[in-house]
Amino acid sequence: MDIFLQQIVNGLVLGSIYALIALGYTMVYGILELINFAHGEVTMVGGMVCIAILQVLLPAGSVPVVVAIALGVGGAMLVCMLLGLAIERVAYRPLRRAPRLTALITAIGVSIVLQNSAMLIWGKQYVSFPEVIEIQRYEFGGAHITNLQITIVLLALLLMIALLMLVYRTRLGRAMRATAQSPDLAALMGVNPNSVIAATFIIGAALAAVAGIMVSAYYGLAHYYMGFLLGLKAFSAAVLGGIGNVAGAMLGGILLGIVESLGAGYIGPLTGGFLGSNYQDVFAFFVLILVLVFRPSGLLGERVGERA
């Protein structure tokens, strides 16, 4: 039982990170119907920048740790926002009328560029996250959870709620939803699609930055290649929840996280030891495919009618 509980905890932590990144994918997709492949890389940059800043500030010792962290997070978010904006401007805006596949390839190109630039800047080695946070372990029902994990989950939750507020309570949010519905109509209503889209990218990037920092803090390291896999998982999560749907991304992220850790933990017993944790991704993808076969537009995705 305590094992099961522990797996749920593991899944929850992993899932809330996926969810944060998935939001970026789903928001951009909702408006542009574009898979922003480079989003995972933005996450990586977030982690890297934060580490870089901390490495500068901490040894100096002049600033208290809290300030250092604040600066690190703030700096990372700022850089990523600018990066998101730049990506939209340079790589995607010129292609809005082009076939979607063209944009997809550009996105792939951008992510390759970001990866290798990161490699040139921060090197090929793994970078370790300075141990600024004193790890506390709490135990309940035989399951362990650290203060860091709790922070991650809570922070993720907070950000998601904030985003929901933004999308459903503010003018910008209304503009976003309008643009997502029909860019042309929105334009007629006096919404400037370009600025809305820019805003979307910026917000997504900010969330990605936070996620990236969480990841590198949680695992204690960062690497120029780490964005790819994260992005892939997050994108799957977004699709699982119904891409284009904000709530769906959150649900999908958490769900994927839990499915993965339960899969890793129980696929052996389930299959009588025939399959082991080496098939955990098979398990995850299998669930994804099942969901899509029965709900072709994801869990919360509204049925997209015949649009030709």
Add this chain to the structure above:
Amino acid sequence: MHSQRNLVWFSVAVLLSAVLAFSGCSRKDQAENTADGALIIKIGQVSPLTGPQAHLGRDNDNGARLAIDEANVRGVTLGGQKVKFVLLSEDDQADPKTATIVAQKLVDAQVKGVIGHLNSGTSIPASKIYYDAGIPQISPSATAIKYTDQGFKTAFRTMTNDRQQGRVLGEFLVKKMGGKRVAIIDDRTAYGQGLADEVEKAVKASGGELVAREYTSDKVMDFSAILTSIKGKNPDVVFFGGMDPQGAPMAKQMQSLGLKAKFLGGDGLQTPEFLKLAGAAAEGATASSPGLPIDGMPGGKAFRDKFTAKYGVIQNYAPYVYDAVTAMITAMEKAGSAEPAKYLAELPNIHFTGVTGEIGFDAKGDVLGGAITLYRVKAGKWEVMETVVSGTPLKK
């Protein structure tokens, strides 16, 4: 009508490509002499100079350069003809396909021998090309059993293979670390899986019980799920076959999950990198590394001084590369020729004391008398525990 138009375009495309192919300007190398009439002998070196393992690749490159330079300074004459060695380094990006391409490149360049490749996954496909060309290949760091198991008489290595290392680790795990209940994790790479399987065999052979066999990949950072289910089986030792980027967070997550078992790894973990990434969690971790500790090596101290003076800190395999080059040159001198056909026959007969210990090859091309050393992290440093001679004892 499309079809015809397509054909026209197709031919255009082909032409374009041909032009493009030629545009990659390059010159062909012939056997030439230096000013002072010394015959130039080309020796190839292949390792990943890019990608995540670039630091190791560069290290191998430096090791080879050091050996070559020394040989040239010493001055080598083969069959009365004074020779000068030249090193050609190629990057195989740790990718099998690229490995075959650069191998072909070296064969084209008429190298007399090849030092490399660094990874098993690249050494194996490349070994066929060298074998077909009859060019001797000595890998300093490929540990997969298969490498020397293919029956290619051109393939040698100066480092103990997975079986030798795995056996030592397994026995040590059970007998010295007191591992009754053992959990084994591998990263599903050729290296990790190969080593883990050998360790599993050895553990069972020496009476340990395998309570869990879990798997991960060489790209992920989250192991909490598998560690949790391992915790359920409460083992007293966890062995991980893989590299430091995974090993370090694994050690951390074992802590935060309250998994008390001892942590053991292979040479992929016995690196300064692991200490850096795992921080406090590294304390008490144990790992093996083929060969003697650098200071325990016959020529260790001297070598390190020379190396660090020239290239800075030794990453990992440089000493084995150094010995690989020495072995090759020794065989050439014994045969009095750098012609592969001639000195290849001598390679199995050579025997000398290299930096890493007694060097000699068995019938398969594996190194004889390979030693394995075990280290433990104490106060944030790797400390030598003991050295075990694993390979077949040297015939004197």
Add this chain to the structure above:
Amino acid sequence: MTTVWRRRWHQLKNDRRAALAAFMVMGIVLALLPFVTGELLGRSWVRIIDFALLYIMLALGLNIVVGYAGLLDLGYIAFYAVGAYLYALLASPHFGLHWPVWAILPMGAMVAAGFGVLLGAPTLKLRGDYLAIVTLGFGEIVRIFLTNLNAPVNITNGPQGVSLIDPISIGGFSLGETHSLLGVTLPSTYTYYYLFLVLTLAIVFISIRLQDSRIGRAWVAIREDEVAAAAMGINTRNVKLLAFAMGASFAGVSGGLFAGFQGFISPESFTLFESVIVLCMIVLGGMGNIAGVVLGALLITVFPEALRYLGELQQLLFGRVLVDPNDLRLLVFGLALVVVMIFRPAGLLPSVRRRREFSADESVLTQEQASLYDARR
């Protein structure tokens, strides 16, 4: 009416003549390519061209699925893997089997096609990016099985891969060794080149023939508007599955050749990145247009290798190597992708169709229809 026919006939005749000329040029170039390249750049470049040919076959296969039928497939490399492993297991000491190539290759095509249908079946209802993610999952699943099917029963030999695969040999003539025919020495890589060339041309031929056929039109119709296609009496299910099967079979053949050529295969050669690269090839070159796809495949295989000379370039420019050329390779590659896509959204050699589509004259209708974010073409 009659005038229409006359015009057609003329076009046909002209193109015939052009095509004939093209054929001859092509023939000469292709026949001499390995020798010229081998002399100028060394045999390693012939090997690179061999790989390029394999990728052309792959790309043409994916072109049928994505370019013609408009089904975004991100797991395509799985079929390549299937072909490769089939060859490796049936012609290597691993199982002690040594089947002849003429038996394995067709089988590889079949089995791969079977997998194609297997993948297609559950995804028929899915569109666009949902299809993409499911196919991606499929590709990963195949790779994971290849990596792990070494236990409990050792089928694929797991991460260690399969080595000592028999070189392809046709009627006792082994492509694995160097031959000399009438005074000309033919190294292994050259003979492989000619084999791959023949098969590539065959696949090009098939693609061309399919393009202007009843089936080809059905594929494009489905890409354009699935509902309308069904309303025109096209059995969308079967036609889609057919596309998956055809595409996969090309990959199956290519994979088999790869195994025989390389002599060693392991799961790491069949990662998602490979699928993405093949997709890049067809989009970069010009989706749906065979010449474009061929060009794309050639560029993407040859370009990164050519970039190995970046070092010498830096020498020329700055007198010393500032950045390790190997570090710049992928970066430049990525940049190239972005730039080409921005300036030639339809690819380097767009298909006739797409070229028209992009030079769409601003008729009232197009203005009405072209939504600001119309990405649904």
Add this chain to the structure above:
Amino acid sequence: MTHVANPSSAHRDAAGGLPAGAVLAVENVSKHFGGLAALDQVSFQVHAGEIFGLIGPNGAGKTTLFNVITALYVPNSGRVRLNTQTLSGCKPHAVVQHGLARTFQNIRLFANMTALENVMVGRHVRTTAGVLGAILRNRATRTEELATTRRAQELLDYVGIGRHAQQLARNMAYGDQRRLEIARALATDPVLLALDEPAAGMNPSETESLMTLLTRLRADGVTILLIEHDMRLVMGLCDRVVVLDYGKKIAQGTPAVVRGDARVIEAYLGGVLT
């Protein structure tokens, strides 16, 4: 003279228990969505060679009925028969096979194919060449391909857009797209041609020329089922009409009769019909 009517349709008429002259029979069709009944016990027959109108105010259930006839929906009760065949429950492509071709209210052409190719796709269901044929291009395939091309060109000329054969559908004028869609439908050799609001979004002159085209089709023996808002078109063109209101058939007969019908006038709140 281009031959557009399905050659075999003539002898099929009597067959399969449909009353003489009837091509399509809608029999007590009901369709519910959750609670509300979109269609309630609707029945009527379409006779060979006539233009049959299906009219009614918005939300009367016209489109639902159209979808039931073209087998996109399966009726909760009742059935639709085309000659001997029961369409209800068939796959869309099978319906075409049986001889019912349709157009779409919001034009759905293959935007990036030429006009000619669009019509050639229409021939798909009446041709057989497969992959092997395509690759080998044997005599059979070549002749079939040639026939398909020629037939497609004929139909384009017939609907009066032959000169646009090589133009991309997406670049054609609105009216021409309508015609192209009709040509594409005709290419399937339909027993019955079902048009979903063909005049939607057309200006008077375009509507005018559409009427001439449809009359010509009838003259050449094509049976047409027409769903339409535009009363001028319906009244000027149809031989008989059925009026739906709230899913019920409230009137049937010649335009003249229907125009006089009190319930119809009431359904349309008067005025509109004149």
